[in-house]
Amino acid sequence: MSQILRGSTGSTARSTTDIADVWTQSARRRPWLGLGLLGISIAFTLAVVIYFGAWSASEKVQARQAAEVDPGAAGKDVSAWEEGFLWACPLH
């Protein structure tokens, strides 16, 4: 039995035993648009996390420095996550 498949564009395509051919012809595909938007969201999220993480690290380091008698000694207490955020953020 031959079967008429309706494509999304309104055109018709006769099916073959290889169904993938029909999908290839008729599917509306724009993966780069979706991937691009997802990429922008990931980049924005990383920027937000790094910025606020570095801000938080900077505040903590400054608070420790203010509490120390010898300001130079405070830098030795910087933890790995604080160092990481401060390294990654160009604004802090």
Add this chain to the structure above:
Amino acid sequence: MGMSSPLKAMLPKPPEINEHTIMHYAWVIVAVGAVAQMVGSAIRMSFGVLITPLEETFGWSPGAIGLAYAWMSIVTALFSPIAGSMGTRFGARRTMSVGVALFFIGMMWTSQTGSLWELYISYGLVFGIAQALFLVPVIPAVANWFRRHLGLGTGIMMVSWSLGPAIAVQVMALLFESVGWQETFIIAGVVGTVVLGGLMLLFKDTPEQAGKKPYGWKSGDKPLVTKGEVYNKQSRQFQGFIYRTNAFWNLINIHFLGCAGHAIILVGIIPLATHRGLSLLEASSILALISAVSVSTRFLAPVLSDKIGSKGVMFFCFFGQGAGVLMLLWANTPLEFYLFAILWAVPYGGEGTAFPVINRQYYGHSPMGPTYGWQLLGAGLGMALGGALPGMVFDITGAYTWAIILSAAFSLAGAAAILALEPTRDPLIPDWADIEAESEPVARPAGATGHAAAGD
């Protein structure tokens, strides 16, 4: 491949299922799905009650205990695509049964935990995987039972997202008070396993498996192949095409942005309100009001999506969620906070509930498991991020202004991303039912595809 038209015309037409009837097994499946969602969300949401007893018993810091919750959320999110694929490959019932077994192990182990790493494994890892296994495949399985009116089925089930925690948090709190935290986990584990295990006996993956017709079935509809070698091969092939559409990636992105947007508010609203001078009771009632009002759109959003198209409904919800949150920049009195709760809960309730319907509109009756699983990965990571941001922002700035602005930015970015989706009038890939019909060596009536896509 099939039978000639005159021969087909001679076949007796099976009776149609009435447009709406309560006497249909699809509602049993919806009820099972709703209870599974309630149990899962209840245990998850009642974690907050566990923090103080663990702190008092072991002397762990709230931050270290809270890490178990964050770890569990991330594990559930990361495991969601796998759970969705397992549901399609092995069947929802089998996958959910494994999830129930892991739920029992996770709950019993958590009750006996004596160290932090044990808590991270028992609650974070085991319970996290269990949640993904019994929460992800259930929605695609419910979709299998609805040839039409999927929005109605989804809407009824989604109401359980609000009701579960509302009921169970109180029960868990009472148990913690009366019998202690260890016994509470044992009782919740045993009762939850018995309830979920019992429901699995009633659960059928597809109407075809149960020898029934799906809800909304009409005599012209082509039957669907839902298992076997052809099904497995074609579902893998079809999924490959889904990966190549804009909507697949963009819907993950949209769910992530929407969940990050509202998680900031759900986690931050009580501390924000108390910071602005409201009592703890007044602040708590804001959250209760949001939960109560959001029930309406949890139900209505999928129903309306089915009728008028998902894209418009989703845009309204995301835009409303983003714009509405800006009210918090000026809210100071209880009345202003309550007004915010009522107005914001309407779009918030509909944010995540239209996804099964838009999947159906884009990809027809193809297996939804892997696609929905990936969308829940986006949602889970969004919830984890949104949950962490308010405290982080407050620690730095001493105010919640930046958290509110970020919440609005995430939701409005989601609304903008929705505009980049294709209209839902036509499927993105030729309908699964047509393809299935072509490959099946069984004669069936020709006619409608059963794909009732509403257009935006």
